[in-house]
Amino acid sequence: MKIIVLGAGAWGSALAVSASSNPRAQHAVTLWARDAQQLQAMAQQRENKRYLPGVALPSKLQLNDSPLKGLPALVAQHDLVIVASPMAGLRGLLARLQGSSVPVAWLCKGFEASQGSLPGLMGHEVQAQVAPGLLAGVLSGPSFAQEVAQGQPTALVAASAHASVRDALVHAFHSASLRVYANEDVVGVEVGGAVKNVLAIATGLCDGLHLGLNARAALITRGLAEMTRLGLVLGARAETFMGLSGLGDLVLTATGDLSRNRKVGLALAQGKTLQQAVDELGHVAEGVYCARTVVQRALSLGVDMPIAQSVVDLLDGRIAPGQAVAALMGRGPASEGA
Numbered sequence: 467m468k469i470i471v472l473g474a475g476a477w478g479s480a481l482a483v484s485a486s487s488n489p490r491a492q493h494a495v496t497l498w499a500r501d502a503q504q505l506q507a508m509a510q511q512r513e514n515k516r517y518l519p520g521v522a523l524p525s526k527l528q529l530n531d532s533p534l535k536g537l538p539a540l541v542a543q544h545d546l547v548i549v550a551s552p553m554a555g556l557r558g559l560l561a562r563l564q565g566s567s568v569p570v571a572w573l574c575k576g577f578e579a580s581q582g583s584l585p586g587l588m589g590h591e592v593q594a595q596v597a598p599g600l601l602a603g604v605l606s607g608p609s610f611a612q613e614v615a616q617g618q619p620t621a622l623v624a625a626s627a628h629a630s631v632r633d634a635l636v637h638a639f640h641s642a643s644l645r646v647y648a649n650e651d652v653v654g655v656e657v658g659g660a661v662k663n664v665l666a667i668a669t670g671l672c673d674g675l676h677l678g679l680n681a682r683a684a685l686i687t688r689g690l691a692e693m694t695r696l697g698l699v700l701g702a703r704a705e706t707f708m709g710l711s712g713l714g715d716l717v718l719t720a721t722g723d724l725s726r727n728r729k730v731g732l733a734l735a736q737g738k739t740l741q742q743a744v745d746e747l748g749h750v751a752e753g754v755y756c757a758r759t760v761v762q763r764a765l766s767l768g769v770d771m772p773i774a775q776s777v778v779d780l781l782d783g784r785i786a787p788g789q790a791v792a793a794l795m796g797r798g799p800a801s802e803g804a
């Protein structure tokens with residue numbers, strides 16, 4: 467199978483390494499980067515030192531830095547396209563693919579940042595706007611890039627309304643160390659992937675303030691309830707939130723110290739500014755950019771998301787770290803099912 471991965475950040479690079487080193491399949495994998503200098507360094511060092519240090523790029527992994535305008539022709543030579551940019555780059559890359567008949571899946575987990583009063587969109591909503599004819603889907607689930615690149619056991623979800631896209635993703639990435647489960651619930655998978663990032667900021671904050679394991683378990687559980695409430699109103703299936711892209715990714719990101727979103731919460735608890743927290747990551751933390759959208763969409767739909775709201779208040783500087791927790795604990799009694 468011929469696979470092209472558009473974007474050489476941590477996750478795009480890790481999946482490209484994983485697919486090209488799968489001994490059970492003879493995939494031809496190309497990793498494309500928009501930054502020619504970065505690609506040149508990767509080609510010389512056979513390592514992505516900027517985004518995925520310590521992982522050797524297999525010799526058969528092709529590297530490509532074609533200009534953006536050359537993407538449609540490049541993509542047409544492949545059986546599967548993976549868009550591995552952050553959410554902020556998805557719209558532009560999908561627009562380049564308009565008219566392509568090659569199955570496409572994105573990896574980003576977020577909602578687009580809101581533009582003024584316009585709420586930000588999920589990946590499939592962006593695609594419906596800019597490239598409605600694409601055979602498209604999303605690859606998600608609990609998966610730190612470093613662990614996947616090192617061949618550590620991982621399970622992912624391939625979600626699409628199109629069987630051909632689900633099948634292509636399973637064929638491309640399923641291996642001895644990577645299980646890929648198919649799912650038709652694109653909305654549920656996208657809501658889970660976006661909201662868990664916001665909740666991981668909250669649990670990072672909670673742990674950074676040393677509030678204890680009880681508090682963390684409460685945040686994860688009540689956070690899952692928030693995620694599910696929003697997802698159901700947006701048309702998702704409830705069972706998706708009990709799966710890999712919901713509970714699975716929430717647990718990983720909220721508790722795993724490799725998480726960039728969790729690191730933002732930990733840094734804020736130490737008294738760092740949001741700018742400092744983001745700068746020292748060197749990678750994207752999508753929860754920072756989509757928290758407002760999540761809350762905006764929830765409010766517009768009448769969905770209560772107090773934890774996500776507290777994260778937004780914290781990120782916007784309206785409350786201090788200690789007040790975020792006090793705001794949550796100070797709420798009136800409620801029924802657990804509400």
Ligand SMILES: NC(=O)C1=CN([C@@H]2O[C@H](COP(=O)(O)OP(=O)(O)OC[C@H]3O[C@@H](n4cnc5c(N)ncnc54)[C@H](O)[C@@H]3O)[C@@H](O)[C@H]2O)C=CC1
Nearest residue numbers: 474475476477478551552554555573574575610611749750
């Ligand atoms: N790193 C991980 O373990 C995982 C990441 N993800 C998701 O995958 C997406 C990408 O994450 P990473 O690769 O980790 O990010 P990263 O921060 O390691 O790399 C980002 C890459 O995107 C490029 N980029 C940045 N802004 C762009 C734009 N506007 N247009 C096009 N390209 C742009 C950068 O040059 C860089 O190559 C995020 O949405 C993240 O939530 C999902 C699962 C695991």
Ligand SMILES: O=C(CO)COP(=O)(O)O
Nearest residue numbers: 607608609610725726727
């Ligand atoms: O999505 C991820 C793991 O599934 C990565 O999470 P972070 O972006 O918080 O590192």
